[in-house]
Structure formats: structure tokens, C-alpha cells
Amino acid sequence: MKPLLPERAVFLISLFLVISVGSQFSLGLENSNSTFQIIKDGDRLVSSNKNFALGFFSFNNSTTRRYVGIWYNQIPQLTLVWVANRNQPLNDTRGTLALDRHGNVVVFTPTQTISLWSTNATIQSNDDVSVELRNTGNLALIKRESQKVIWQSFDYPSHVLLPYMKLGVNRRTGFSWFLTSWKAHDDPGTGNFSCRIDPTGYPQLVLYDGNVPWWRGGSWTGRRWTGVPEMTRSFIINTSYIDNSEEVSITNSVTVDTVLMRMTLDESGLVHRSTWNGQEQKWNEFWSAPIEWCDSYNRCGPNSNCDPYNVEQFQCKCLPGFEPRSNQNWFLRDPSGGCIRKRPNATCQSGEGFVKVSRVKVPDTSMARVDKSMSLEACEQACLNDCNCTAYTSVNETVGTGCLMWYGDLVDTRTYANVGQDLYVRVDAIELAQYVQNSNRHPTKKVIAIVIVSFVALVLLVISLIYLWETARKRRERLSNLSLNFGESLNSKEFDESRTSSDLPIFDLLTIAKATDNFSFTNKLGEGGFGAVYKGKLTNGEEIAVKRLAKNSGQGVGEFKNEVTLIAKLQHRNLVRILGYCVKNEEKMLVYEYLPNKSLDSFIFDESKRALLNWQKRFEIICGIARGLLYLHQDSRLKIIHRDLKASNILLDADLIPKIADFGMARIFGQDQIQANTNRIVGTYGYMSPEYAMEGLFSVKSDVYSFGILVLEMITGKKNNYDSSHLNLVGHVWELWKLETATELVDSSLEESSCGHEIMRCLQIGLLCVQEDATDRPTMSTVIFMLRNEVALPSPKKPAFILKRKYNSGDPSTSTEGANSVNDLTISIINAR
Numbered sequence: 045m046k047p048l049l050p051e052r053a054v055f056l057i058s059l060f061l062v063i064s065v066g067s068q069f070s071l072g073l074e075n076s077n078s079t080f081q082i083i084k085d086g087d088r089l090v091s092s093n094k095n096f097a098l099g100f101f102s103f104n105n106s107t108t109r110r111y112v113g114i115w116y117n118q119i120p121q122l123t124l125v126w127v128a129n130r131n132q133p134l135n136d137t138r139g140t141l142a143l144d145r146h147g148n149v150v151v152f153t154p155t156q157t158i159s160l161w162s163t164n165a166t167i168q169s170n171d172d173v174s175v176e177l178r179n180t181g182n183l184a185l186i187k188r189e190s191q192k193v194i195w196q197s198f199d200y201p202s203h204v205l206l207p208y209m210k211l212g213v214n215r216r217t218g219f220s221w222f223l224t225s226w227k228a229h230d231d232p233g234t235g236n237f238s239c240r241i242d243p244t245g246y247p248q249l250v251l252y253d254g255n256v257p258w259w260r261g262g263s264w265t266g267r268r269w270t271g272v273p274e275m276t277r278s279f280i281i282n283t284s285y286i287d288n289s290e291e292v293s294i295t296n297s298v299t300v301d302t303v304l305m306r307m308t309l310d311e312s313g314l315v316h317r318s319t320w321n322g323q324e325q326k327w328n329e330f331w332s333a334p335i336e337w338c339d340s341y342n343r344c345g346p347n348s349n350c351d352p353y354n355v356e357q358f359q360c361k362c363l364p365g366f367e368p369r370s371n372q373n374w375f376l377r378d379p380s381g382g383c384i385r386k387r388p389n390a391t392c393q394s395g396e397g398f399v400k401v402s403r404v405k406v407p408d409t410s411m412a413r414v415d416k417s418m419s420l421e422a423c424e425q426a427c428l429n430d431c432n433c434t435a436y437t438s439v440n441e442t443v444g445t446g447c448l449m450w451y452g453d454l455v456d457t458r459t460y461a462n463v464g465q466d467l468y469v470r471v472d473a474i475e476l477a478q479y480v481q482n483s484n485r486h487p488t489k490k491v492i493a494i495v496i497v498s499f500v501a502l503v504l505l506v507i508s509l510i511y512l513w514e515t516a517r518k519r520r521e522r523l524s525n526l527s528l529n530f531g532e533s534l535n536s537k538e539f540d541e542s543r544t545s546s547d548l549p550i551f552d553l554l555t556i557a558k559a560t561d562n563f564s565f566t567n568k569l570g571e572g573g574f575g576a577v578y579k580g581k582l583t584n585g586e587e588i589a590v591k592r593l594a595k596n597s598g599q600g601v602g603e604f605k606n607e608v609t610l611i612a613k614l615q616h617r618n619l620v621r622i623l624g625y626c627v628k629n630e631e632k633m634l635v636y637e638y639l640p641n642k643s644l645d646s647f648i649f650d651e652s653k654r655a656l657l658n659w660q661k662r663f664e665i666i667c668g669i670a671r672g673l674l675y676l677h678q679d680s681r682l683k684i685i686h687r688d689l690k691a692s693n694i695l696l697d698a699d700l701i702p703k704i705a706d707f708g709m710a711r712i713f714g715q716d717q718i719q720a721n722t723n724r725i726v727g728t729y730g731y732m733s734p735e736y737a738m739e740g741l742f743s744v745k746s747d748v749y750s751f752g753i754l755v756l757e758m759i760t761g762k763k764n765n766y767d768s769s770h771l772n773l774v775g776h777v778w779e780l781w782k783l784e785t786a787t788e789l790v791d792s793s794l795e796e797s798s799c800g801h802e803i804m805r806c807l808q809i810g811l812l813c814v815q816e817d818a819t820d821r822p823t824m825s826t827v828i829f830m831l832r833n834e835v836a837l838p839s840p841k842k843p844a845f846i847l848k849r850k851y852n853s854g855d856p857s858t859s860t861e862g863a864n865s866v867n868d869l870t871i872s873i874i875n876a877r
Contacts, residue, residue: 082142085110085134090117093179095304096125100139103230110134111232112141112151112161114181114197116304120325125181125204125306126197129161130232147173149185149195165195180208202232205296205307211249212241212286212293221293223309229838237313246409246439246448247292251315251334257341258313259334260456263409263448264294265465266440271405273463274331280305280319312835314826335825337832338458342408345369345382346453349401353461363454364399364479365471382453387472392431395473398424403464406437407454414439416446423447424468435469548612549624551635556580556590556626563592569642579638587638588623592631604632604708614680618672620695620705636705640698643705644758645691654761655793659803661700662758662794666806667831668702669694673751674824676704677744683713685742689750690731691757711742730764730772734844735818745818748827749844752813759807761791774814774843781811781840806831811840 083089088099097117101124102110112128129151136153144150147167150159163185167173172188183197198209201223205211210221222240227233237258239251249261249269262270264285269275275283280303284295298305304320318329333339337359338350344360351359358374362383368374369381385391418426420438423446427433432451439446457467471479559580560567569577575594581587593604608625626633644665647653657665669689676684687709695703721740733749735741753764756777764773780786786807787800794803809830815821820841822830830837 082140084141085137085139089177091177091179091181094118095179096177096181098177098183100134100137100141102133107137108133108135110137110139112139113232114177114183116320119304119320124232125202125206126183127202127232128197130202130226131234132160134160143173143175147171147185149175163195167194181206182208202226203235203309207296207298207305210293210295211239212291213243213247214291215243216290223307225309225313226311228311235311237309237311239309239315241292241294242410243292244410246412246414247287248409249294251309251313253313257408257456259315259339260341260405260408261333262405263412266442270441270465271458272331272333273460312830312838314829329823332825334833335829337828339829340833342382342456343458344379346455347383347385348379349404349457349459351459353459363401363457364469365475387474390472390474391470393473395476396428397471397473397476398427398436398468399471399476399479401457401467401469403460403462404467405456405458405460406448406465406467407435407450407457409448409450411452412448412450414446414448416440418445418447420444420447423449427468427470433470435467437465437467441465548608548622551624551626551633553626553628553631555582556633556635558583559588560590563590580635589636589638591634591636593633604634608634613682614676614684614707616672616675616680618668618702618704619675620703639695639703641696641700643692644694644696644702644754647696648691648758648761649763654791657700657793659794659797659799663799663802663806663831665694665696665700665702666755666758667828669704669751669754670824670828670831672702672704673747674828676710677747677824683744685711685713685744686747686750687711687736687742688728688731689747689754690728691754694754713744733818734816741818743818744823745821748813748821748824749818751824751827752810752821755806755810755813759791759794759803759810760789761793762789777807777811778843781807805837808837808840811843812838814843815841816844817841 083099085100088097090097094117096114098114099112100110101113101115101122102108111130111133113124114126116123116125134151134153138153138155139151140153141149141151144159144162148165149163151161152159165185171194173194174186174188176184176186178184180198184193185195186193198206199219199221201209201211201221203223203226205223211223213220220240222238225235225237227235236254237251239249241247242250246263248263249271250257251259251261259271261272264270264287267275267283275281280299282297282299284297286293286295296305296307305318307315307317309315314335315333316329317331318327320326321328336352337343338352344350347363347366348360349363351361354361358377360374360377360379362368365386366383367386369384373380415423415426416439423436423438426447427436427449430449433449434452435450435454437448438444439448454469557563559582560578563576563578567579569579569589571577575592578590578592579587580590608622612622620639621637623635623637625635641647647657673686673689676686684707686704686707688706689704693704693706695705697703721742729737731750731753733742733746736746753774756773757763760773760777762773777786777789780788787804790803790807797803809822809827812830813821813827829835
């Protein structure tokens, strides 16, 4: 069917409608002082501070699916902050942005008589309007005479929250400012996730998946959201929170105008806050959520508290006065059903009271009541007088005033390490009496006992110091005549730093020699390029593992000092624990806790022992390694890059809990440091990221790559040097993944597992971790979130090092060169290109 009007006629009519009104549409092109009635595809409107640009764009240089958007003008990569026609792209490059005859900004093409997008504001016929892209990144439609804003893009955010933007609700009109995710990284259409302030009950920040809460930032405490403790640590952000009869909203601004900061909601449902590092040309992320297991909404069910720091036990526990609805589920670490009252008929009786739960994100406040004028003491009495009140806290944590009371179930409570609010939970008389008894049992006796113990400890300390001094003197004399051949003396100055920077005990050589039966062959646990590891037993019965560095070890003095000083400062359930060290002559030894199940490679690469690890146990090992890496990268006092993560460096304790070991190659990063470069490449080929192996560049993403290799090896039960034609393991997985037949590679001992979907999710996560470009790989916080949550995973891109050398004959000179990925070969010195 032919169009009713020729294409050129439609364009001329549209252009006439644009310029026939008295309003002026002033769009300044970059490096131009011209004024235009319209802006066409290819033109750009730039803010006066040059920070933001407005124009047409598409993804992958496509001439179709064109959008109008705002982006950072001086950042090389296209980094969008707002999209106008996000759900209605143009199909060609003939798009136009202009004012229509009513004064609204519209997007149209010559072939269309109806605009694809419009500001759709109410404008009087005699209003003279203009359009301005402000220095904040806000596109504003303004009355010229009064400079009143008629419409602005800040009122209609997409997936990015910029400084001076609002999140919130106008209570009078119901208008809401909120973020919505994209459908995909190359599709800005409205996605499933939204981040908004819910004004119901007491207002709180909530991230939704559709209409279902996904993560809750919580209520306002006077200086932060109760579920975002990091807000108190930022010195570059000023926050303005409004809660009155007109509106509830929050606005962030920056203390330094030159700082580019943004908060983004990505297509997988993660919120990120980051700043632009102009020197390194990268975004530095300083906060994201949800990332922990306890971050997911109502993770442990009603009337419970999720404690991520309770690593030795189940992270879910019932609030005071409650017990698991199902003891069997709770025993299996399944929090389904949450918790219920221990004695439901004992409530609203005399003798009731409250038990304090410290440092928590307070429960969902949508069913809570608030009185900001009430004191905390009056709040307690008001809650006690109301039989339906289940808990209370102060509204303002800074001054401890205001009253927030809950009615019904307490939902989505979690514990923080150092910050959080105090929640007072209602308990019956029996529970309160037990709590008081446990808290205050024999206080006088406690004080007396502490005094006695302190005095005895002081006496023992003095005696011990005298004894140690005398023992050390005698041992120095004995060791000088020790018959073990240890070679020439090592300059003691080389270890001054490790002695002063570490609180680790120093073992003498005689003690270790006795514990290992003079390093007998029967006590030898294994051997690597660094030397041998021996099992030992101290005189007190404690079993130890002694890492004895060989004289020709690639791990020299520097690496030894590095491992001693680093691991002494690290404490985590998934890191091996060091007990001390010994230096004498050329001998350098590290003393670790003994782990009876040795290393991970002894299980997964052994045909018989591999069957002992069912999928549930392998999954827990994967998650444990991930938690250990996250601690190194983000949660420890130091930011650590391991650089030699591999199956043989993952040790397993008696319960098969994984412990990351061997920190000789590890490096400390500054908290804001993204990447480092070295000419001395160390590590193991099959686990090395491409940017490290080829260019000497390493970062947290180097460890992520190694983790991805580990995941693939644990699923398949094969090493990365596994050969299928010319492909290594990674290449083989990738080829079958593309053919959607990757299940063929799953370890045969897992074939009977009912967790096939979870296995394939982990395999996809492994492929995401080994993508060739480091920027494409997820962080460990994202990995943990993907492991623990059924979220949509992005499609992995081509991995690195999918080929290996294949020799056509016995002569290596006839080989076909590919990227070497043999993970048996450990290197210590290579000159990077």
C-alpha cells in the first residue's frame, strides 16, 4: 500500500509544523554558536561545561534502532545517562528532534506523521519556550521569560541516577521519580527491575523485580538508608532527604564539582554507585547491592535475622522469642517458612518486655507506624501497651529520637558488622526472664574472676618471658652444632621487615625438625616448584603442615617475606591459617594448620576420589573459594590479588571446607587501584589470564579468570590441558556451549544429580569469568550473587586461550602454535611483551 502523501511532502509538512510557532528551539552544536530550529541525526547538543552531550546514537554502529539520549561527552566509551525514546527506536538515520506546534520536544522521521516520543507537557499557546541541556545532564524545557521549567528529563530517569536527580514520590499528585533497568546491555527498553521509594507505612528504598521486592535499602535513619551502611563513609556525597506532607524524596549532590558520579541499575538487577577516574579512564565502583546472601529480600523468612558473619553456622537465626517453623528445614539450612512464636498464647501478659538485637537493618516498614515527636522511652511504653506491637526502634539513629513500631511479622532483618540500628523485639515473660538470667548471671563473681585471671596471666607472662629468653640463648648454642646440612647463613637483615611487620610466632629449627621427624619421607605430603610440604606434630599434640622452600625455589626471599607478612594479616574461614615461620641459614619454612584432605586437585583429578564429591559438596567448595576471593579483593583490610589461584592451592579441611593457600605471589593493591604491570610474570599457565600472561597486566579480574578455570575443572573433572583435537578444556567447553550440548562435558559421577540446572548455571558463570576481555568478567561480588540467586545471566563472550599447542611430530619445531594453556607448568620469570 502506497503512503497517502509522498515522503518529501510529509517531511515538509512536519518541518512547517515545527517552525510555524513563535517558540524558538535553541540547540547549540558543539564548537558552534549557531541557533537551530531543529537538531538532526549527526548533530550534538553539548552542555556549557562540556560534561554532557545530547544526540542520536545506536549500538554497534548500527544505522537502525536509533535512539535519542544523553551521555558523558568527555568519556571515550559511549556511557549513557538517559534515553528519550527507549521503547521506540527509529529505523534509520533520518531522525529529527524539534519542537512541535504545541511547544513540546518531539522525535520523528520524515516518514512519520506521529512522533515516536514527546515531552507531552502542558504549554500555553503564548508561551515562548527553549530547550537547554544543563551542566548537570538535565534536559529542560523552559519558559524564556520566567525561566520556569515546564518539563525536564530529571523527572523521568531511565537506568542512571545522577547528582541532583530525585528518587521519591509526590504525595499530593502521586507522581514518582524512580529508576528502571534496561532490557539488555544493548537494549535500553524498560526492563524488569525498578528502584524506588515506597511511601507505604514508613517510607523505604526498595529494588523490585517486576512487582516483587528483590532487595530493600530500608528506611531513613537520619543520615542513611538502614540497609546501606556505606552511605556514612562517603565524603564526596551530600544527601538531602525530604519527608513531609508534600513529598518524600532523596537527592544526592557531590562535594567536588569536577567529580563525575552515577548510580546505575543494571539489567541483572544490581545497583552500582561509581565515580569516573579520568587518569585511568575507568569507572571506580565503591558500592553495589545486592551482593551478599543476606541481601536478598526476606532471605530467612519472617521473624528471623540473617547474619552473614556467622560463617561457622547457619546464617539464618530466629529473632528473640521465636523458633523455626520447621526444625527439619532449619537443620538442612533451608529457611523456608521462617520463624514463629515459641509461645503464641503467652503474649500480652504481665511481665512482658523487649530484647535488643544490635546492628541490624530494621524490618520492612511498609506495615510500621511512626511518631517522630516521641522519645525512645515513650516509644517502648507505647509498644508495650499495644498487644499487637511486635517491635520498636528509634527513627533517627543519630540522636535516638522518634518512634517506629511494627505490627505483625518482622520481615527482612539482617545483621551488619560495625553499623546498624538497635531493634527491640517483644518477648513474653518467660523469654525475658531467661534473657535477663543469661545476661546478668553472677555479675560480682564475673568481676572477681576477671581480676584473678588477669593477675595470674601477668605472673605467667613474666615467667614465660624469662623462660623464653633463657631457652632462646641455649637453643642458639645447640643449633650452631646442628648436624643438618643447611648451607651458608642468610643475611638476617633481609628478615627485619617480616619480623617487625608480622605478629607471627618464630619457630626454631630444632622444633620443626623434631615435629617432622627430621623431614622424613613418610611425613612428606607433597612437593612443588617451591619445595616440599611435610606433616608434623608439635609437642602439645597439634598437627601442622610445614612448607620447606627448596634452595633453588623460584619463591625466593621476597616471596617468602611477602607470604609471611600478607597471610598474617588475613583472617577468613576460606583462607589457610598460618601458625608461624622459621628462618635459619638458607632454610625458609612456613608453618600452617594441617588440613587432612590435602588439596582440591587430589580429588577432582583422581578418578576414584572425584566420585566422593557430589554436586552439593562441589557447589559449596566453589562458593567457599568465591567468598575467600571476595574477602581478598574487597572485604579485608588489604586489597589482595592472589595471582596463583589453582586447584593445588585450594586445601580442604576435615569437612571439605576450602582454604585458599600459597600467598607467595600475591600483591597488595591500593583501595582505588585497578590494575598493575610487571615484567616478572609468575603463576601457572593454565590459570593465567591473557592480559597477565601476554602483557604482564594483573588485577582482581586476573583472579576472576583463574576462578573461572577452577569452576570449569570442578564441573568436568578434567584439567585445562585436557585435549580434544586442538582445543583445551576451555575451548572444548566453549564449542559445546555454542552448540548447546555442554552437558556432555559434565563429570560422569554427577550424571545422576538432580541439580542439572544449577550445574549448567555454574558452567555459564565459569565461562563469564574466563572471557578474553577483563572488563567483561564479573567481579567476585557479582559472581557470589549469581551463584546464590536465580537471576538471568548474561551470555558469555569468547574465552581467552581456547587453543593449545599441537605437535604434528616429535619435533616441536613442526608444531602449530596456539595459545599455550597447559596448567601443569608453573613459571616464575618471563619477560612480558
